[in-house]
Amino acid sequence: MYGHSYTHTRTEHPDAASFERHCHTEYELLFVLHGHGDFIVEGTHYPLRDGTVLFTRPSEYHYVHPESDTPYERYVVNFDRSFVLNAAEGLSVLTPQDDAVRGIYSSAESVISLLRQTFAFLDRLGKSAPADLRETLLQTVVTQAVTALFLQGPDRESASGNETVSALIDYINRHLTEDLSLDRLAGLHFIGKYQLCRLFRAHTGMSILHYINTKRMALAAEWLRNGIPAEEVALRIGFRDYSAFYRRFVSIQGKSPAAFGKNQ
Amino acid sequence: MYGHSYTHTRTEHPDAASFERHCHTEYELLFVLHGHGDFIVEGTHYPLRDGTVLFTRPSEYHYVHPESDTPYERYVVNFDRSFVLNAAEGLSVLTPQDDAVRGIYSSAESVISLLRQTFAFLDRLGKSAPADLRETLLQTVVTQAVTALFLQGPDRESASGNETVSALIDYINRHLTEDLSLDRLAGLHFIGKYQLCRLFRAHTGMSILHYINTKRMALAAEWLRNGIPAEEVALRIGFRDYSAFYRRFVSIQGKSPAAFGKNQ
The missing domain is CATH 2.60.120.280 (Regulatory protein AraC)
Structure with a gap:
């Protein structure tokens, strides 16, 4: 039920x-x-x-x-x-x-x-x-x-963790629909790209890029559940190319965007 | 709720x-x-x-x-x-x-x-x-x-109890709308009225009459809850005189039959 x-x-x-x-x-x-x-x-x-x-x-x-x-x-x-x-x-x-x-x-x-x-x-x-x-x-x-x-x-x-990583995750979570390039993230936290990637992986067990992709597709899934059309979700999440969004979504969620739609 | x-x-x-x-x-x-x-x-x-x-x-x-x-x-x-x-x-x-x-x-x-x-x-x-x-x-x-x-x-x-009292209670519970005079109950269990009353009180802490009245008024309350009119309940339970039923009901339930009706 x-x-x-x-x-x-x-x-x-x-x-x-x-x-x-x-x-x-x-x-x-x-x-x-x-x-x-x-x-x-x-x-x-x-x-x-x-x-x-x-x-x-x-x-x-x-x-x-x-x-x-x-x-x-x-x-x-x-x-x-x-x-x-x-x-x-x-x-x-x-x-x-x-x-x-x-x-x-x-x-x-x-x-x-x-x-x-x-x-x-x-x-x-x-x-x-x-x-x-x-x-x-x-x-x-x-x-x-x-x-x-x-x-x-x-x-x-x-709870334990690294302050820089926590601040970075906070920033990513709040700006999922914006530019989250490594250059930008490293600039915000005043450390080098290489150091940032190593620090992130050491504390989370994954790359920054993988984290961003996963969170973006989770947000996409939530929007789809709320009835927003897949094409609009792709645009909102920053994908101008729908087929690129579709492939990324399926690779992370294991199901097509349609499977998350309102009537599923 | x-x-x-x-x-x-x-x-x-x-x-x-x-x-x-x-x-x-x-x-x-x-x-x-x-x-x-x-x-x-x-x-x-x-x-x-x-x-x-x-x-x-x-x-x-x-x-x-x-x-x-x-x-x-x-x-x-x-x-x-x-x-x-x-x-x-x-x-x-x-x-x-x-x-x-x-x-x-x-x-x-x-x-x-x-x-x-x-x-x-x-x-x-x-x-x-x-x-x-x-x-x-x-x-x-x-x-x-x-x-x-x-x-x-x-x-x-x-669980512990007296077999005669248990059998008597069973009989009373199943025949609440019938004749439950002491003569009849004593006859069914082949013991004297006085002995029956003493045995019942020893094991339940109350008189047979009080038990019967209480169970009858509980059954009446259930019927009232199910929407059966009070006058019919009185007749079913064996009271030809409605005011006698009413007084007995209030004395045991503490509320009038109307308070148990369907819309209360």
């Missing part, structure tokens, strides 16, 4: 390289039962531990970097805003501000024990339970998690 | 006589944080302990008998069927069968720890939270509790 997915996965020997780096139009709730490593949201690093709760909002670029020597077991729920029930749908945690921290991280015991109980309960329902009952219970879990994170607030002390 | 109430109460020196014996058209979920005593549903006794979960369906006559030497702290939620979310609304635990045990009792650790976490979460929200957010969270708690009780099933081993 609402867009959502839910997985409970255990990986005995996680290979960091095999974990997808992505940016999507859904919310994501990650609850770590067991693991060791890092979680990176747009250049901000959070420690990944037993009980870690991480929540990302639409279009926040994120990925996990688990250590290979520790099994990694987690629940992941992806959902649309409408999957959150009634009053909780209006909570500010669902709408990131421009200057807000990236992702919401929590290691508060009250949040962890709530999620542990409610996910364990969902597990007990098992695959044999009617799909609509599992969905109803998943909605209650997601609603409680969102409310708990709102009450608790983000745990900013656990 | 839906009919419900929710209380978290602690009584330092509970006086069993001050706890209401009642029978209502709502579901009731009782979660005992701390206490010692008994919970009685239509003559069936359950032990009341820290962590006890008790669930009664509409028209199940019930009351609590706490020991005065132990503080009694509990959550009580009363709610209509429509307060339970989506798919969970169809669970069989919400529809008692004629031959089912009375009330649903659970002392399963999995149910208790789920309720402890989710009620604690509701407490943390506090009175300062918006009313509609508290209501949304209460809905998630009730839905999870109903589902957990369905999964766990009733704990029949903790």
Whole structure:
């Protein structure tokens, strides 16, 4: 009835390289039962531990970097805003501000024990339970998690990152439709292009160009969902050549622009 | 938006006589944080302990008998069927069968720890939270509790009672609109009227007549809610004199029949 997915996965020997780096139009709730490593949201690093709760909002670029020597077991729920029930749908945690921290991280015991109980309960329902009952219970879990994170607030002390990279990401996020050439970005931050690229890759694990392309296509996907015609989206995002936009979009999103349209 | 109430109460020196014996058209979920005593549903006794979960369906006559030497702290939620979310609304635990045990009792650790976490979460929200957010969270708690009780099933081993009284209550519940004179009831169970009355009072804490009157007026309230005119309800329930029905109804329900009508 609402867009959502839910997985409970255990990986005995996680290979960091095999974990997808992505940016999507859904919310994501990650609850770590067991693991060791890092979680990176747009250049901000959070420690990944037993009980870690991480929540990302639409279009926040994120990925996990688990250590290979520790099994990694987690629940992941992806959902649309409408999957959150009634009053909780209006909570500010669902709408990131421009200057807000990236992702919401929590290691508060009250949040962890709530999620542990409610996910364990969902597990007990098992695959044999009617799909609509599992969905109803998943909605209650997601609603409680969102409310708990709102009450608790983000745990900013656990976040770490590089100030220049953070400022750069902020700038890119706010100017996605403008000129984001390396010359321009390096000029803004008063460091050399080469140094800037190396610094960015060291803290985010990817090139600046890849980050910009991914964020631009995420914004394009959002506009398409809101019913804006593909040709206009291409122009807004800075592509005068529609077929170049189309190829870039498909290579990053894995689907054609039409698949994101209003009636899909 | 839906009919419900929710209380978290602690009584330092509970006086069993001050706890209401009642029978209502709502579901009731009782979660005992701390206490010692008994919970009685239509003559069936359950032990009341820290962590006890008790669930009664509409028209199940019930009351609590706490020991005065132990503080009694509990959550009580009363709610209509429509307060339970989506798919969970169809669970069989919400529809008692004629031959089912009375009330649903659970002392399963999995149910208790789920309720402890989710009620604690509701407490943390506090009175300062918006009313509609508290209501949304209460809905998630009730839905999870109903589902957990369905999964766990009733704990029949903790129930105790007298077989004759149970059979008598069964008979009364199934024949509320028929002749339930003491002569007839005693005849059915092949014991003397005096012995029957004494046995009933010993196991339920009330007279047979009081029990019958209460159950009849609960059935009347249900019919009124379903839109049946008060005069017809009176006749169905065995009252040829409407004013006698009216007085009896008000004395037991505390409100006039009109207050239970379809449009109230």
